[in-house]
Amino acid sequence: MSIQNKPFLASIPSVDRLLQRSDAGALIVRFGRSAVTDAIRGVLSKMRSPPGNAPTSNAADETAIMDRVAARLVEESQPSLRPVFNLTGTVLHTSFGRAALPVEAIEAVTLAARGASNLEYNLRDGERGDRDNHFEQQLCRLTGAEAATVVNNNAAAVLLVLNTLALRKEVPVSRGELIEIGGLFRLPDIMARAGCRLREVGTTNRTHLHDFEQAIGPKTGLVMKAHSSNYSIKGYTAAVAEPELARLCRDRSVPFVVDLGSGTLIDLRRLGLPHEPTPMEALKNGADIVTFSGDKLLGGPQAGIIVGRAALVAKIKRNPLKRALRVDKMTIAALSAVLRLYFDPDRLVERVPTLRWLARRVEAIRSCAERLCPLVAEPLDGIASVQVITCDSQIGSGALPAQRIASAGLAIKPMSTGRGSGTALKRLTSAFRNLPVPVIGRIEDGALVLDLRCLEDADETAFVARLANLALSASPAK
Numbered sequence: 001m002s003i004q005n006k007p008f009l010a011s012i013p014s015v016d017r018l019l020q021r022s023d024a025g026a027l028i029v030r031f032g033r034s035a036v037t038d039a040i041r042g043v044l045s046k047m048r049s050p051p052g053n054a055p056t057s058n059a060a061d062e063t064a065i066m067d068r069v070a071a072r073l074v075e076e077s078q079p080s081l082r083p084v085f086n087l088t089g090t091v092l093h094t095s096f097g098r099a100a101l102p103v104e105a106i107e108a109v110t111l112a113a114r115g116a117s118n119l120e121y122n123l124r125d126g127e128r129g130d131r132d133n134h135f136e137q138q139l140c141r142l143t144g145a146e147a148a149t150v151v152n153n154n155a156a157a158v159l160l161v162l163n164t165l166a167l168r169k170e171v172p173v174s175r176g177e178l179i180e181i182g183g184l185f186r187l188p189d190i191m192a193r194a195g196c197r198l199r200e201v202g203t204t205n206r207t208h209l210h211d212f213e214q215a216i217g218p219k220t221g222l223v224m225k226a227h228s229s230n231y232s233i234k235g236y237t238a239a240v241a242e243p244e245l246a247r248l249c250r251d252r253s254v255p256f257v258v259d260l261g262s263g264t265l266i267d268l269r270r271l272g273l274p275h276e277p278t279p280m281e282a283l284k285n286g287a288d289i290v291t292f293s294g295d296k297l298l299g300g301p302q303a304g305i306i307v308g309r310a311a312l313v314a315k316i317k318r319n320p321l322k323r324a325l326r327v328d329k330m331t332i333a334a335l336s337a338v339l340r341l342y343f344d345p346d347r348l349v350e351r352v353p354t355l356r357w358l359a360r361r362v363e364a365i366r367s368c369a370e371r372l373c374p375l376v377a378e379p380l381d382g383i384a385s386v387q388v389i390t391c392d393s394q395i396g397s398g399a400l401p402a403q404r405i406a407s408a409g410l411a412i413k414p415m416s417t418g419r420g421s422g423t424a425l426k427r428l429t430s431a432f433r434n435l436p437v438p439v440i441g442r443i444e445d446g447a448l449v450l451d452l453r454c455l456e457d458a459d460e461t462a463f464v465a466r467l468a469n470l471a472l473s474a475s476p477a478k
Contacts, residue, residue, distance in 0.1 A: 011060045012047055015040050023066045031073045039072045040065075084438040085463060089407060089451030090396035091357050092262075092296050096440070098396075099299045100353040105337040112333035119329045132317070134332050138339040142265055143279045143290075145307035149317050150294070150335065151325040155185050157291040157304030158259055162194035164319045165255050165289075165312065166221025172199040174207040174240070176233055177226040179261075187226055196221060206238040212248055222255040223248075225287075227277055246286020255289060255312060258282040263292025263305070265342055271349070271359040273395075274403055279307055288312055297395075299354035300338035301331045357454050358395065358405070366390075366408035368452050368460065376410060376450075379470040384414045384428055391444075393453045405453070413447040435466045 018024055018040050019033075027036045043065060086096045101109070111117075122129035132149050139148035151157050162171065171191055178200070180186045191198045199220075201211040212223060225245060242258065249256035260277055268276045276297065279290045289312055294303030304325075306316060316322065327335075341351050349355045369388045377386040389411045392404035414424035429448050432439040441450040455463060 012044060013062055027070060027073060039069045043068045043072060084440055086454050087439060087441045087450040089393040089442060091454060092396035098295045101334055102338060102341060102351050105334040108333040108337035109330045112329045117329055131332060135336045135339060139307055142342055143307050144283050146310040147313035148307040149313055150327055151304045152327055153302055154291055154293040154304040156325040157306050159190055159194050160316060160319060160321055160325055161257055161289055161291060162191055162196050163321055164316045167195045169221030170197045170199040170219045171221055171224055172201050172212055172215040173224050174202045175200050175204050176207060177228055179226050179228060205233055205236060207240060209240050209244050216252045216254055220254050222257050224257045226259045227261050242285035256287050257289045258287040260292040262296035264297035294335055299352040301334040303327055303331055303335055360453055362406045362408060365452050369408045369410055373410060375464050379467050384412050386410055386412050391449060391451050393451055407451050407453045409449055409451040411447040411449050431470055437466050
């Protein structure tokens with residue numbers, strides 16, 4: 001400790017002294033005594049630890065100390081999970097929570113979370129009920145299945161089905177369908193954890209019916225077909241059609257399971273997109289069990305949906321793992337509310353955010369970009385240029401990976417060129433990321449691109465209101 005710091009250290013007030021101040025009292029009312037005490041101790045500790053907090057004078061300013069305490073408390077009180085503007089151009093972005101819930105689902109979740117509900121209580125008979133009753137009839141009516149159940153995500157649905165129907169048995173799967181999705185989820189690994197033995201059939205690009213005929217035997221638990229939702233194999237290819245595989249499985253008395261991954265309950269051609277297989281089609285083609293997600297193309301909460309033959313679904317529900325993987329009351333409330341919207345197909349697209357964003361016309365997005373361009377450019381004057389561009393969005397979360405959707409947005413390019421341009425671009429993206437509601441775009445051709453597909457007209461005002469501090473944090477002086 002240097003000699004010149006001794007007077008300053010001696011002037012640092014005690015924790016008790018600071019707690020007696022009126023501004024500390026106001027903080028205690030807001031944050032609680034324990035939190036304020038800990039914050040004061042933290043600030044004083046930093047003041048006593050040079051050189052990062054070297055004093056500007058020989059006396060500690062109590063008001064300045066309490067300002068730092070207040071700032072610390074505000075920062076610590078912020079929730080870790082925060083809303084962001086997803087302007088990456090990936091509609092169903094895994095890092096940003098995938099599907100946004102419809103208003104009806106949000107209201108249902110709020111109602112369920114507020115107090116007691118008949119989650120597992122039969123109001124008609126006054127006896128214990130089954131939480132699946134809140135959505136099973138809806139799913140059966142929409143998909144044509146005999147029965148349905150739901151777990152916490154589609155990976156769990158696949159795990160539960162395999163563990164129930166093929167424990168210690170073989171599961172033939174085409175080599176071209178041994179998928180890996182985000183987070184290192186690999187179908188072979190899931191099979192191993194489910195207690196099954198993978199039986200690879202065919203080749204990467206071509207699999208025939210006789211490959212499955214040779215693979216099915218006394219040790220076969222089920223045959224699985226996995227939708228390659230996040231990649232495509234083109235060229236010299238062959239795959240066994242679902243009706244053919246279903247007939248073979250029926251002849252051999254083996255369950256036929258189809259995993260659709262993202263799943264959708266409508267024909268995406270209504271939105272101008274290529275066709276994506278639906279659970280209804282898989283069941284009509286002869287699948288005994290179909291699994292798919294609730295939080296992707298369906299537009300609901302995170303969930304893994306299992307539909308199919310009643311006897312098999314009943315067996316799946318009896319598996320002890322079902323309780324470990326079950327969904328809570330808020331997920332059930334949200335899912336049931338979203339499923340209800342599907343019974344009104346004429347208004348479905350406008351009411352489900354995911355479908356609304358996917359169907360949004362490029363002309364409307366470009367108009368939004370033209371309105372926002374001068375408003376974004378103003379605080380960045382002299383720091384970056386902003387221009388309206390045409391760009392491409394994608395669905396995300398493994399749905400139609402090769403499909404791009406025409407969109408529009410803003411390209412924000414730093415004024416700095418040459419060796420300093422990379423640093424300037426990082427500073428720019430950080431400035432947007434550190435706004436009160438973070439704005440996340442993508443880096444493309446030396447610019448920060450904000451794809452505006454997911455920024456609707458109603459959100460524009462909120463977006464613009466948060467640009468006030470942009471210039472300060474984006475400036476090289478910062």
